[in-house]
Amino acid sequence: MVLLALLTVTSAASEIRVPMLHHDLHGAALIIPPTPHHSGPIGPFSDHSRGSEEMLLGLWLAPLAALLSTVASGLTGILAGYLAGRWERAAQTITAILLAIPWLLLLLLTSTVLSAPAGFRSVGFILIPLVQVGFVASTPVISNAARKLRDSAFVLHARASGQYGILLFTTHVFPYLKPILLAQFWISLFVFILGEAGLVLLGVGLGETAPRLDVQHLSKFLTSLSGIWSAILLLALLALLLILQLLLSREEPAVS
C-alpha cells in the first residue's frame, strides 16, 4: 500500500513537473513523418520506429533469463530438497524474502523517480525481475521433487546397498529431476518473452543502446538471405532443437 501510494504521488508530481496535455503529445506524434517499413519473412519491420514488432526487444534476453533462473532454482531446489535440514530452511527463507519484495513496483518507482535505464543497465533491470520470478516459482517445485526422491524407497535401498554421493545422485535422482528442470526452462522462456514485452509496455524494457537480437534484427538477417537459405536455416534450427531434446531425454545404455 505504501509503495502504491508512493507510485501515485510520484506520477502526480511528474504531471505537475511536466505539464503537457495529452492532445499536445498526440499532436506532436502526428507530425512525425512515418518511418520506412520493409517486409520480412516473419513480419514487417521499420528502420527507426518502436512499433509493435519491437515488443520482443531482446530475443537473447529471455533465454538467458530462463537459463539463469533454471540453473539458480535447480541448484537451490536440489540442495534444499536432497540435503534437507538447514539447506531447506535457508532456501525457504530466501524464496520467501524474494517473493515478498514487490519487484515490479520497485522497478516502476525507480524508473519514474530516476530515469529509464539505458544500455547494459537496462539489461539488469529486466534480468532481475525475470530471474526472480522464475526462481521463486521453480525452486519449491524442484525442492519438493528432490525431497520426494530422497525419501523414495529405491533411493533408500540404493543407500542401503552402499551407493552414495555423486554416483547415487546421477544414477537415481537426477534422471527424474532432468525433465522437471527442462519443463521449468521452457515454461520460463515463454513467460519471460511475454514478461519482457510487458516491461517494454511499462517503460522499463531493454534500452535503445543495449545489445539486442530482436525480431527486427532477425527479420533483417533472414531477409538478407535468399528464400531457400532462410528456409534451410529455420529447418536446421528446428532439427537442432529436436536433437538436443532427444539427447537430453536419452536413457543410459543397459547392461546385457
Place this chain on the structure above:
Amino acid sequence: MTSYDSLISLALTVSYRGRSPVLSNLFLQLRAGEILGLAGASGSGKSTLAAALLRLIPQTSGATEGSIVFQGGDLLKLDARKLREIRGQEIALVPQNAMTALNPALCIGQQLLAAWNAHAASSYAEAHQRIMEALTASGLPDRELLRRHTTILSPDQLVRILIAMALLHNPCLLIVDDLSSTVDGVNQAEIFALLSKLNRERNLSILYLSRDLLSLSACDRIAILHDGQVVECGATTQILHHPVHPYTRRWVYSLPERPRLFPESSSRTSGSDTLSIH
C-alpha cells in the same frame, strides 16, 4: 553362547521427532550362520529396526541411540565412510516393498551394475559375470532380465532380484524385511527355501522380519516384537508350541491352526537353544 558366536548385538532405542520411541530398549542378538525370525504386528517397528541397523534413519527426522555391535565394532560410532563400506558389502537389505525398492526408470542390469560398482572397481566383464552369478543363485538365470524394467516383472521376480543384488558382494548378514506384503504364500515359502539354501551354502546369517508368525516356522529362532521391545525370544519350537509371554500366547493361540514345523526346521532347532523372556 560365547561372544565369538554373536554376529550382531543390538541395544536400541529409535524415536522419530515429536513422537514416542518406536523401539525402546530393544535387545536382540543374532548368531553367526543362523536364521533369526523377528515377528511383529504391522507398525510395530520392524522396518524401522531394519533401517536403524544400517543407520538409514535420517538425523533430521529421527534419533537412534544405544549400540549395534557388529563383528566387534559399534555401528553407531562408525564414521560415514566406514559405514558405507559395510552397507551392501557386510550387511545387505532386502526391503519390504519390492515393487518400489527398485528404480522404475532404470533397467535391472543398470541397477545391479550400480550396486556392484558401489564397492568394486572391476572390468565390465567381471561385473557382468558376478551379476549373472548372483542372479543364478537367486533362481533367475535368464540374462534377458537385465534389459527389463521393474514394471513388467512379477513381485516374486522383483524379490529375487533384490536378493541377487544383496548377494553381489557376499555379505555375512542379510536383513529380509517382511516379504508377506509383497509375495503370496506359495512364493513366500519358495523364497524362504531359497534363503535357507543360501544360509546353508554360504553360512549367511539372516534376520527375517515378518508380520506373519507362521512364515517364520522354518527359522532357527524367533523373537517377538511388541511395544518397541523384544518380549520373547527362543527356539522356533518353543515359541510356536510353548509360548510364555502373554502377547506371544495370544498371537499363537489366535492362529487358525497350530503351525507345523518345516522338516528342516526341526533339525535346526534341536539342541542347545534356550528360551529367553524379556
